[in-house]
Amino acid sequence: MAGGLNFRRGDGRSILLVSRPMDTRSPETPPPPAAVTPMMAQYIEIKAANPDCLLFYRMGDFYEMFFEDAEVASGALGITLTKRGKHAGDDIPMCGVPVHAADQYLQKLIALGYRVAVCEQTEDPAEARKRGGKSVVRRDVVRLVTPGTITEDTLLAPGRNNYLAAVSRQRGAGADGGDGFGLAWIDISTGEFRVAASDAGRFAADLARVAPSEVLVAEPVFADPELNAFWRGLPMAVTPLSPAFFDGATAESRLTGYFAVRTLDGFGAFSRAELSAAAAALAYVEKTQIGERPPLMPPAAEATDGVMLIDAATRANLELTATLSGDRRGSLLAAIDRTATGAGARLLAQRLAGPATDAGEIAGRLDAVAWMLADTGLRHAIREDLAAAPDIARALSRVTLGRGGPRDLAAIRDGLEAATRIAGRIGSGDHPPVIATAAGVLATAPQGLGEALAKALADDLPHLRRDGGFVRDGHHDGLDEARKLRDESRRVIAGLQADYAAETDIRALKIKHNNVLGYFVEVNAAHGERLMKPPLNARFIHRQTMANAVRFTTTALADLEAKIAGAGERALAIELAVFDELAAAVEQATATLRAIADALAILDVAAASAVLAEAEDYCRPVVEESLAFSIAGGRHPVVEQALRHESQSFVANDCALGPEETGDAGHIWLVTGPNMAGKSTFLRQNALIAIMAQIGCYVPARAARIGIVDRLFSRVGAADDLARGRSTFMVEMVETAAILNQAGPRSLVILDEIGRGTATFDGLSIAWAAIEHLHEVNRSRALFATHYHELTALSERLARLRNVTVRVKEWQGDVIFLHEIAAGAADRSYGIQVAKLAGLPASVVERARAVLAQLEETDRKSPVNTLIDDLPLFSAARIAGPAEAVADPVVAMLETIRPDDLSPREALEALYRLKAALREKRGD
Numbered sequence: 001m002a003g004g005l006n007f008r009r010g011d012g013r014s015i016l017l018v019s020r021p022m023d024t025r026s027p028e029t030p031p032p033p034a035a036v037t038p039m040m041a042q043y044i045e046i047k048a049a050n051p052d053c054l055l056f057y058r059m060g061d062f063y064e065m066f067f068e069d070a071e072v073a074s075g076a077l078g079i080t081l082t083k084r085g086k087h088a089g090d091d092i093p094m095c096g097v098p099v100h101a102a103d104q105y106l107q108k109l110i111a112l113g114y115r116v117a118v119c120e121q122t123e124d125p126a127e128a129r130k131r132g133g134k135s136v137v138r139r140d141v142v143r144l145v146t147p148g149t150i151t152e153d154t155l156l157a158p159g160r161n162n163y164l165a166a167v168s169r170q171r172g173a174g175a176d177g178g179d180g181f182g183l184a185w186i187d188i189s190t191g192e193f194r195v196a197a198s199d200a201g202r203f204a205a206d207l208a209r210v211a212p213s214e215v216l217v218a219e220p221v222f223a224d225p226e227l228n229a230f231w232r233g234l235p236m237a238v239t240p241l242s243p244a245f246f247d248g249a250t251a252e253s254r255l256t257g258y259f260a261v262r263t264l265d266g267f268g269a270f271s272r273a274e275l276s277a278a279a280a281a282l283a284y285v286e287k288t289q290i291g292e293r294p295p296l297m298p299p300a301a302e303a304t305d306g307v308m309l310i311d312a313a314t315r316a317n318l319e320l321t322a323t324l325s326g327d328r329r330g331s332l333l334a335a336i337d338r339t340a341t342g343a344g345a346r347l348l349a350q351r352l353a354g355p356a357t358d359a360g361e362i363a364g365r366l367d368a369v370a371w372m373l374a375d376t377g378l379r380h381a382i383r384e385d386l387a388a389a390p391d392i393a394r395a396l397s398r399v400t401l402g403r404g405g406p407r408d409l410a411a412i413r414d415g416l417e418a419a420t421r422i423a424g425r426i427g428s429g430d431h432p433p434v435i436a437t438a439a440g441v442l443a444t445a446p447q448g449l450g451e452a453l454a455k456a457l458a459d460d461l462p463h464l465r466r467d468g469g470f471v472r473d474g475h476h477d478g479l480d481e482a483r484k485l486r487d488e489s490r491r492v493i494a495g496l497q498a499d500y501a502a503e504t505d506i507r508a509l510k511i512k513h514n515n516v517l518g519y520f521v522e523v524n525a526a527h528g529e530r531l532m533k534p535p536l537n538a539r540f541i542h543r544q545t546m547a548n549a550v551r552f553t554t555t556a557l558a559d560l561e562a563k564i565a566g567a568g569e570r571a572l573a574i575e576l577a578v579f580d581e582l583a584a585a586v587e588q589a590t591a592t593l594r595a596i597a598d599a600l601a602i603l604d605v606a607a608a609s610a611v612l613a614e615a616e617d618y619c620r621p622v623v624e625e626s627l628a629f630s631i632a633g634g635r636h637p638v639v640e641q642a643l644r645h646e647s648q649s650f651v652a653n654d655c656a657l658g659p660e661e662t663g664d665a666g667h668i669w670l671v672t673g674p675n676m677a678g679k680s681t682f683l684r685q686n687a688l689i690a691i692m693a694q695i696g697c698y699v700p701a702r703a704a705r706i707g708i709v710d711r712l713f714s715r716v717g718a719a720d721d722l723a724r725g726r727s728t729f730m731v732e733m734v735e736t737a738a739i740l741n742q743a744g745p746r747s748l749v750i751l752d753e754i755g756r757g758t759a760t761f762d763g764l765s766i767a768w769a770a771i772e773h774l775h776e777v778n779r780s781r782a783l784f785a786t787h788y789h790e791l792t793a794l795s796e797r798l799a800r801l802r803n804v805t806v807r808v809k810e811w812q813g814d815v816i817f818l819h820e821i822a823a824g825a826a827d828r829s830y831g832i833q834v835a836k837l838a839g840l841p842a843s844v845v846e847r848a849r850a851v852l853a854q855l856e857e858t859d860r861k862s863p864v865n866t867l868i869d870d871l872p873l874f875s876a877a878r879i880a881g882p883a884e885a886v887a888d889p890v891v892a893m894l895e896t897i898r899p900d901d902l903s904p905r906e907a908l909e910a911l912y913r914l915k916a917a918l919r920e921k922r923g924d
């Protein structure tokens with residue numbers, strides 16, 4: 001569309017790319033032709049200033065959209081496209097949404113990746129009329145709504161943070177001379193603001209951890225050929241911005257200005273890349289909120305080594321927060337989330353996204369869970385209080401942004417009440433530090449504010465301030481008086497109706513009200529005639545004749561009307577003043593309220609983990625600085641729950657990957673076993689147990705001892721990435737390469753069926769070499785599942801490689817799965833039995849059996865296993881590094897050859913040249 005939006009829908013997701021900086025005016029927008037109406041001229045001008053947004057243009061009770069915006073929005077929202085007037089000889093397409101239902105349409109547009117500029121009338125239409133007949137009501141964009149900057153409850157998921165992230169790049173500022181990256185992320189609905197330094201190797205994983213709804217990046221970084229495909233492949237809105245947003249020279253002053261401090265030193269030390277990202281994020285918030293300043297916390301620098309690094313592929317494959325199909329249901333988060341509040345759910349999700357790597361911190365969290373487990377009655381009581389405590393952080397944010405309603409104030413009132421109750425329940429005593437600290441914070445709940453809110457707010461509250469009626473009777477004398485007058489006048493009107501009915505002898509006479517006429521007397525058409533004639537016309541003044549009714553007013557009614565309107569207006573004005581007073585008091589207490597919200601979330605997560613541990617029979621893991629990894633009776637948290645629904649039980653299994661007593665390198669378990677036996681489940685459950693342990697949660701096992709895992713790598717499942725032009729096998733190899741290049745002894749590596757995406761021998765060879773590399777170079781704790789039974793022979797050569805298999809029983813030609821892991825190697829895959837179970841036609845199963853028998857016969861004559869004896873042992877020194885590869889003249893020549901560009905003759909010549917180079921290299 002002309003506005004510079006670019007929509008791409010891949011894998012059912014939409015991605016928004018804004019191709020123009022936000023604050024430049026569209027150079028192509030034509031000046032409004034002379035024939036254009038003043039309103040259209042105003043529209044065109046405002047639209048030109050916001051070319052990359054859909055413009056919601058306020059007209060009375062509707063937000064209207066015109067031109068391409070109308071076409072895009074009507075398609076996206078499924079609303080009727082109409083037309084209004086003409087522009088340059090053509091009909092102007094138009095569509096609109098009612099203001100009262102705008103949130104729901106906004107939600108849909110934002111979810112689809114659009115940005116919306118909300119343009120309001122900024123003066124009363126009466127004011128405009130005073131300026132002359134042709135004057136248009138003044139309008140202005142009051143807010144840009146983008147995926148990363150929403151605050152409305154209806155647009156936000158309670159248990160999920162809504163982050164806006166900015167990524168900055170500093171050329172050559174990274175370790176070993178590479179580029180340095182800075183990451184900043186803000187949730188304006190809760191006030192969180194964090195920054196982290198990153199580098200080229202890990203910023204994709206860091207971004208995946210934050211999982212923002214919108215990513216800001218400088219245009220040149222977006223356009224960089226090396227990164228462009230990455231940005232375009234991200235499953236969230238990516239907004240390229242003018243480099244000015246990231247300007248390093250003004251970054252610091254922007255931050256100090258926002259937080260009204262002289263220097264940032266008090267917030268910590270930031271790298272230039274971090275500062276630039278933080279300033280860009282902040283500038284964008286200011287830009288979109290147009291003058292309103294959300295109450296952000298000062299930026300907190302996160303130590304990048306403070307969290308377990310999990311790349312995007314591993315996150316997706318292990319289905320940590322969503323399944324591969326994008327659902328929360330079926331994910332680890334859904335299986336373990338028992339929190340009672342939205343803030344608790346958000347904290348749990350944050351911890352799951354970045355499990356801790358500090359054994360002390362993890363032990364602290366586990367102590368809190370143990371404390372919650374110890375006293376069931378107290379835990380239940382605390383959880384009941386928590387359930388009654390609404391989302392303080394989000395309510396606070398809306399109140400401060402001027403978007404709060406009476407229910408937001410009530411949320412703070414109820415949150416404070418819950419905080420005081422919980423602090424009282426916990427009391428002082430010998431509590432673990434996490435509990436004691438949280439209780440200490442809750443005890444600081446400002447009593448005065450809580451009481452003021454409780455005293456002022458009514459029991460039933462409207463959603464919007466302007467609806468009034470939210471201040472409790474008896475709170476404000478002036479208000480009570482105005483309300484009394486208003487209500488009394490209403491009673492007088494009811495009396496008046498009875499009088500008029502008696503006087504005219506018309507029993508059906510009614511006094512009604514609408515916004516156009518105000519109060520009026522209504523009678524049916526036949527009676528109307530009478531009222532318009534003497535003597536009654538002296539009292540009843542005709543106003544309107546309808547099809548079936550005639551409407552009148554009277555002097556008494558008009559007087560009462562004025563009184564009621566005056567009283568109503570006065571009452572509302574007083575209520576709004578009370579609201580502002582309370583909002584100011586809330587704003588004053590921002591820091592305390594936020595600390596209370598955090599403390600409630602911490603307690604919620606601890607209590608929820610205890611509930612989970614008790615219900616699911618989990619154990620407290622030991623998490624320590626060593627390289628240990630021993631799990632007794634481990635289970636898969638998600639599969640176990642799913643099986644239970646089908647009344648089946650999960651078979652627990654042990655896993656031990658830690659080094660020998662004195663060693664410093666982990667073990668690799670090579671898991672073989674039939675299809676469907678449970679290999680993948682076993683691999684994943686061990687990774688999930690490590691993650692759960694490091695978020696400070698009890699784990700599905702009888703016992704678990706885990707040495708801190710700093711990076712978790714996995715290569716499981718096969719998902720095409722056709723959007724980025726990669727085949728299944730290519731994706732598999734890219735992910736495997738990342739693991740072999742980066743994993744170390746602190747890492748945990750999960751590899752499932754490496755090499756299965758290609759021909760048998762290619763796959764087997766790659767898997768073989770990968771295991772050797774893992775064993776000799778990476779030295780990580782690792783699990784490797786495979787159907788290549790030939791690989792089990794490697795255990796004879798690799799000291800820390802163990803063969804384990806998932807046991808099955810064969811019974812009358814069928815296979816029975818025991819799901820038990822035992823030492824040893826599987827002798828076969830039972831693939832044909834599984835295929836039979838899956839319902840492959842009997843003839844195909846029979847034929848497969850015959851082919852298999854033939855293949856096995858051939859293999860018996862020259863088994864691949866003999867290979868192990870013929871191959872020299874893998875040695876790390878033998879891996880050709882890139883430098884070595886380039887130094888080889890034959891390789892160098894090969895690299896310059898493009899087979900597709902060669903004629904047959906040129907190809908032959910190239911071959912001769914290569915042979916000659918080889919001879920020369922060998923010195924023949």
Ligand SMILES: Nc1ncnc2c1ncn2[C@@H]1O[C@H](COP(=O)(O)OP(=O)(O)OP(=O)(O)O)[C@@H](O)[C@H]1O
Nearest residue numbers: 649650651652674675676677678679680681682819
């Ligand atoms: N320990 C277990 N206890 C009970 N059921 C299990 C267990 N492990 C796996 N299962 C069941 O077996 C099914 C298959 O498991 P999984 O996908 O892990 O097998 P696999 O060996 O990786 O299969 P394939 O080689 O075909 O990929 C699971 O969906 C689950 O229902």
